[in-house]
Amino acid sequence: MPHLAASPAAAFAGAVAGGGGGGRAGFRPLPPRASTRARASSATAGGAARTATADQQQKQPTFYDLLGISAEGSTFEDVRAAYRRMARKYHPDVSPPDAAKEHTRRFIQVQEAYETLSDPSRRTTYDRALARGVCRLAFSPAARRHDASAFYHQEQEEKSGWRTSWEGQISELKKRSTVKDAEENLSWGAQMRRRRAEQS
Amino acid sequence: MAEQFYTVASDSETTGDDKAQQSFPDVAIGIDIGTSRCSVAIWNGHQVELLKNTRSQKGMRSYVMFKDDTLSAGVTGGATKEHAHEERDILSGSAIFNMKRLIGRMDTDEVVQASKTLPFLVQTLGIGVRPFIAALVNNMWRSTTPEEVLAIFLLELKALVEMHLKHPVRNAVLTIPVAFSRFQQTRIERACAMAGLHVLRLMPEPTAVALLYAQQQQQLMHDNMGSGIEKIALIFNIGAGYCDVAVSATAGGVSQIRALSGCTVGGEDILQNVMRHLLPNYDNLCDNAGQTTDRIKSMGLLRMATQDAIHKLASQESTEINADLGNGLKVCKLLSRAEFEQVNHVIFEKCERIIKQCLLDAKLTPEDINDVILVGGCSRIPKIRSLVLGLCKKEGSYGSIDDLEAAVSGAALEGAIASGVTDPSGSLDLLTIQVTPMNLGIRSDGDGFAAIIPRNTAVPARRDMLFTTSQDNQAEALVAVYEGEGKQAEENHLLGYFKITGIPPVPKGAVEISVCMDIDAGNVLRVFAGVVKPQGEATPPFIEVRMPTLDDGHGWCGQALAKMYGSKLDLAVLPKKLQP
Numbered sequence: 219m220p221h222l223a224a225s226p227a228a229a230f231a232g233a234v235a236g237g238g239g240g241g242r243a244g245f246r247p248l249p250p251r252a253s254t255r256a257r258a259s260s261a262t263a264g265g266a267a268r269t270a271t272a273d274q275q276q277k278q279p280t281f282y283d284l285l286g287i288s289a290e291g292s293t294f295e296d297v298r299a300a301y302r303r304m305a306r307k308y309h310p311d312v313s314p315p316d317a318a319k320e321h322t323r324r325f326i327q328v329q330e331a332y333e334t335l336s337d338p339s340r341r342t343t344y345d346r347a348l349a350r351g352v353c354r355l356a357f358s359p360a361a362r363r364h365d366a367s368a369f370y371h372q373e374q375e376e377k378s379g380w381r382t383s384w385e386g387q388i389s390e391l392k393k394r395s396t397v398k399d400a401e402e403n404l405s406w407g408a409q410m411r412r413r414r415a416e417q418s
Numbered sequence: 419m420a421e422q423f424y425t426v427a428s429d430s431e432t433t434g435d436d437k438a439q440q441s442f443p444d445v446a447i448g449i450d451i452g453t454s455r456c457s458v459a460i461w462n463g464h465q466v467e468l469l470k471n472t473r474s475q476k477g478m479r480s481y482v483m484f485k486d487d488t489l490s491a492g493v494t495g496g497a498t499k500e501h502a503h504e505e506r507d508i509l510s511g512s513a514i515f516n517m518k519r520l521i522g523r524m525d526t527d528e529v530v531q532a533s534k535t536l537p538f539l540v541q542t543l544g545i546g547v548r549p550f551i552a553a554l555v556n557n558m559w560r561s562t563t564p565e566e567v568l569a570i571f572l573l574e575l576k577a578l579v580e581m582h583l584k585h586p587v588r589n590a591v592l593t594i595p596v597a598f599s600r601f602q603q604t605r606i607e608r609a610c611a612m613a614g615l616h617v618l619r620l621m622p623e624p625t626a627v628a629l630l631y632a633q634q635q636q637q638l639m640h641d642n643m644g645s646g647i648e649k650i651a652l653i654f655n656i657g658a659g660y661c662d663v664a665v666s667a668t669a670g671g672v673s674q675i676r677a678l679s680g681c682t683v684g685g686e687d688i689l690q691n692v693m694r695h696l697l698p699n700y701d702n703l704c705d706n707a708g709q710t711t712d713r714i715k716s717m718g719l720l721r722m723a724t725q726d727a728i729h730k731l732a733s734q735e736s737t738e739i740n741a742d743l744g745n746g747l748k749v750c751k752l753l754s755r756a757e758f759e760q761v762n763h764v765i766f767e768k769c770e771r772i773i774k775q776c777l778l779d780a781k782l783t784p785e786d787i788n789d790v791i792l793v794g795g796c797s798r799i800p801k802i803r804s805l806v807l808g809l810c811k812k813e814g815s816y817g818s819i820d821d822l823e824a825a826v827s828g829a830a831l832e833g834a835i836a837s838g839v840t841d842p843s844g845s846l847d848l849l850t851i852q853v854t855p856m857n858l859g860i861r862s863d864g865d866g867f868a869a870i871i872p873r874n875t876a877v878p879a880r881r882d883m884l885f886t887t888s889q890d891n892q893a894e895a896l897v898a899v900y901e902g903e904g905k906q907a908e909e910n911h912l913l914g915y916f917k918i919t920g921i922p923p924v925p926k927g928a929v930e931i932s933v934c935m936d937i938d939a940g941n942v943l944r945v946f947a948g949v950v951k952p953q954g955e956a957t958p959p960f961i962e963v964r965m966p967t968l969d970d971g972h973g974w975c976g977q978a979l980a981k982m983y984g985s986k987l988d989l990a991v992l993p994k995k996l997q998p
Contacts, residue, residue: 299646329879
């Protein structure tokens, strides 16, 4: 399913940055960056791509940065409170007219951060990606396409979403990944399989 | 209000350009144009104030009376006449009302078909064009349009405010039903432009109520030093023409709409059901006899008697109807509440469905709801109250809101906030975060519909999705933009279309076409589309299109496109296996 594949149009992050009507220039894809897609999609396989995307990620704010909260220990209530605080700052209804365009762009980013972090399963997926230092840049089009096609292929999404994370877990298992928090992120089934694999 | 009826201030269909600049010094007023009643409210510097007309009414009848060369709307109309008199005049054929139900609808629409029983002329051809609407003036039918009728009473409302404020007003926040399509919204904007008003925001009615609720909660917190715990409210609004539901999460003055749903069901349908029940050959009377003065008079009398009975049934278990409709037609019947509820059970089921849908979309259960707010004229019907409260598992509804004034008050609040007004006491320290009421997407994979911005997405919003070609060497692709809940494109409302040309000649599925949808702060929808892969010198520039582009909500445009081009210009959702 398209939404889960890391995106071809990585340059579209630029489109978001472009803002409203005037975003046309930013909307044109930039060929060099489009190539990150290949690395991103092979992210679960690890390798050289990891460092490359990780470098890029350093420059990208995380969803936590956008909401101004810390990744550890922020509860659902914290996320909601932070979202409200940011919405009051950036929502176009309350922003000064000269900054409306820029604030609208920021509001859309804050909204995306909130939608991801307020949904336990999406937050888990995002946290896992962050921990690995790969894959989901804050504004990767993959993340956004994930939302967009949610309606269109809801069922398939659930299946393939499950499959993708399962595959990811298996590959980690195979690599005997030592990522500390991997255990709790694994599904029950995967934990059982891992246990069995370790016993054998 | 004798001379200038309305002036066409702007003939342009697009008002979005000036929407972007919000530097108007004046504070936007709040207007609620209901199917049967309208009202106007202002921020007076300290609080929201509803304005009264010369007859001290805050809720004024939504109609326009056509007489000789003068037109007058319900705002000022019939200055000192007795109520019964006025009602009879309104139902005499020379007044046009219920235009909020008809605006932006084609004659194939069942709502338009049902409106043919109204006591004025609604002529249809049944081919998907605008209905012909006319009022009886000196025994002649004089044509008008829903936009013109709305513009006339908007103009009277504007005059009322200007008289009160003693300075001209230009900006307004209007409340609209959730079920309004984007095309209908453009018609409202057009009516406003005709009346010299600029639409700052269009707010779904229950969201305006939610904002007022947020203000009250904020006030409570200030008074009691209470905690900022988030409160979930379900707002149910049913008026004469439409029924809407919103679920909002409120804390710290922020009213975040979690989900919206609505349908075109209201008091008018209830009224028609009861009339049909009282007079078994009602449909024959309406359809076959033609629009004669006698028939209009009979229908008007029946309408009045029925309306009266429905009002009485709100407090009584049964009521007797005795009406002489003329021409030997008489209605004598004892109508019980049980009978009334039986006759309208389909309407109650529809209400139930949209409440359940809204809760489902908000991912909440009845137990999560803190307050149930009932607004709108028909929310006083006992069955509707018990139904909503039952579904929300509540004993009673939220009491601190006036069921007829809440929407317009909320609109005036939003008008002040969006105009940049601040209040030292903090009573405008509020924000409403709105969502899209319907899916927005394009036709793809044959007759399928790919939602790019799903319903209940917070606005402003920007989303994109990748598509590909369905034919080898396909040079052009059609982007047909639809709005609605159907899984098939044709079940939805066509907003417009355009072509992407100059696609490189490659096998099908090898190109990547991005379609991006953007809704800005003023709720303007723009669609950007173009080829993103392969890239090269010859790649054509992206196309940006403001929607809707269709002048009329012509559903048959979509069919004509399909007939003309078949699958030649089809797009398909890009499948994962083709993505590298």
